[in-house]
Amino acid sequence: MKIRLNENAADFSDKISSILFLKHTNFFIEYCNEMNLSLEKEYYQLLEELKKINLKEEYLNFYFESFCEYKDVVNANIFCLATSFFKVSDIYNKNFSEIIDFLLNYSNEEVQTNILQSLLYLNGQSDRTNLDGYLDNIDKTFSLLNELKIKDEFKWIIFKVLKSPKKYVELFCEELLSINDRLNHALTILIPFREIWIDQLKNINDEFPKHIIETIKGKEYVNCSYINIYPTLIPYTATITKKIDEIYLGLGYKVDQLFKNEKIDIDQVVNLLKLISDKSKFKILILLKNKKLYANEIAEQLHLTNATISHHMRVLTIQGLVQSTRIQNKTYYYLNTKKIKFLLGNLNENFKYIIDIEEKK
Numbered sequence: 001m002k003i004r005l006n007e008n009a010a011d012f013s014d015k016i017s018s019i020l021f022l023k024h025t026n027f028f029i030e031y032c033n034e035m036n037l038s039l040e041k042e043y044y045q046l047l048e049e050l051k052k053i054n055l056k057e058e059y060l061n062f063y064f065e066s067f068c069e070y071k072d073v074v075n076a077n078i079f080c081l082a083t084s085f086f087k088v089s090d091i092y093n094k095n096f097s098e099i100i101d102f103l104l105n106y107s108n109e110e111v112q113t114n115i116l117q118s119l120l121y122l123n124g125q126s127d128r129t130n131l132d133g134y135l136d137n138i139d140k141t142f143s144l145l146n147e148l149k150i151k152d153e154f155k156w157i158i159f160k161v162l163k164s165p166k167k168y169v170e171l172f173c174e175e176l177l178s179i180n181d182r183l184n185h186a187l188t189i190l191i192p193f194r195e196i197w198i199d200q201l202k203n204i205n206d207e208f209p210k211h212i213i214e215t216i217k218g219k220e221y222v223n224c225s226y227i228n229i230y231p232t233l234i235p236y237t238a239t240i241t242k243k244i245d246e247i248y249l250g251l252g253y254k255v256d257q258l259f260k261n262e263k264i265d266i267d268q269v270v271n272l273l274k275l276i277s278d279k280s281k282f283k284i285l286i287l288l289k290n291k292k293l294y295a296n297e298i299a300e301q302l303h304l305t306n307a308t309i310s311h312h313m314r315v316l317t318i319q320g321l322v323q324s325t326r327i328q329n330k331t332y333y334y335l336n337t338k339k340i341k342f343l344l345g346n347l348n349e350n351f352k353y354i355i356d357i358e359e360k361k
Contacts, residue, residue, distance in 0.1 A: 001222065003206050005229045007198055009088075011096045013250065014194070015176070015183045017234045020078050022050045023064040027073070028234070034315065035258060036271055037236050042189050049186035059175050062157065067122065067150040072307035077239055081161060084118040085111060085169055088250070089243040092228055096180070100173050109135065111165035115158065116141070122307070123148055149305050190233050190253075197231050197253045204229070209249055212238050212259050215317050220326035222247070258318060271319055272343045280304065281312050285335065288322065292332040 021028055025047060032039055063082040066073060073079075085106075091099045116134050123144065134141050141162065145155040161168045209229060213222050217240060226246040232239070237252035238259075276282045283302055287293060293301075299309045313333055316322040320339045324331050 003227050005201050007231055008093055008095050009091050010231050012099045014233045017232055019064055023060050024078055027070050046189050053179055053182045063172050067154050072149050072305050084115045088241050088248040103169055103173055108165050111169055112162055193253050201231055218324040218326045218331050284312055288335045292334040294330045294332050
């Protein structure tokens with residue numbers, strides 16, 4: 001397997017990510033808090049600069065509103081029209097201007113394909129190339145929209161966009177171009193972060209991206225020829241897409257802090273207590289104590305949506321309490337008993353020390 005890094009698309013992805021950050025500020029802050037992480041002051045300064053741009057509210061709501069309620073967002077990745085128009089594999093080697101030109105030259109069918117593949121992914125179909133006649137069957141597309149756990153108003157918006165896709169891509173690009181200079185100005189605050197992060201990625205240990213992919217997707221997912229890395233500035237996030245024999249891995253600034261391998265310490269024990277204080281996560285750990293289960297099975301037993309379960313599994317796997325494996329095209333989850341025993345042993349030792357002190361008084 002070969003690791004490749006390309007920063008060409010970083011400018012475009014940073015601008016899309018920054019607008020998403022503006023639109024979904026509370027979501028990203030809550031996500032960081034849940035991981036026991038914090039945002040640096042520069043990100044709050046970025047928000048203030050973005051607010052000065054006075055982006056049209058209808059533009060934000062139409063192109064950047066999440067298809068799903070926050071509780072149903074999969075793996076902390078916001079799905080919206082702006083991120084559904086393109087595939088990362090298509091823009092990976094292009095700069096901002098080239099990406100805009102590329103989007104404007106998309107055919108109606110190409111835009112429809114990208115949107116439908118995003119919708120199928122949200123519907124739990126990991127093979128994003130399988131359209132099964134949706135492009136030629138309006139009734140089937142409408143049925144898919146009705147099945148999805150997405151906001152009702154977006155079912156109609158998506159249906160409308162699918163009927164005239166190029167029109168809406170052109171409007172999206174037109175507005176993005178009109179605010180490009182102001183976005184550049186706002187993002188100057190994070191230029192030092194970008195430079196530091198790109199330098200770190202250039203010297204990255206080959207095992208680190210594999211570790212992230214295995215943690216989120218399972219060991220079997222890394223059986224490919226190339227891992228194509230691209231940097232993003234939204235911190236503590238990793239976005240993974242796959243095309244045939246290649247993986248595209250977007251690594252957010254400071255994601256290494258989220259996936260770092262370090263000796264078990266008191267902070268990790270505290271994180272364990274925080275995780276099991278969440279009723280749903282605790283129930284998941286109990287379900288997994290006897291056997292491997294895949295997301296649908298867990299969702300059915302706990303009466304939660306697949307997207308909600310995916311979010312919980314991401315947190316549990318990142319924290320090392322759960323591991324995953326691929327069996328017949330399904331991702332099965334199981335307890336990392338070694339890590340849990342180590343954490344519980346650490347917890348026991350700390351309380352034993354306190355009890356011993358009390359008994360000697």
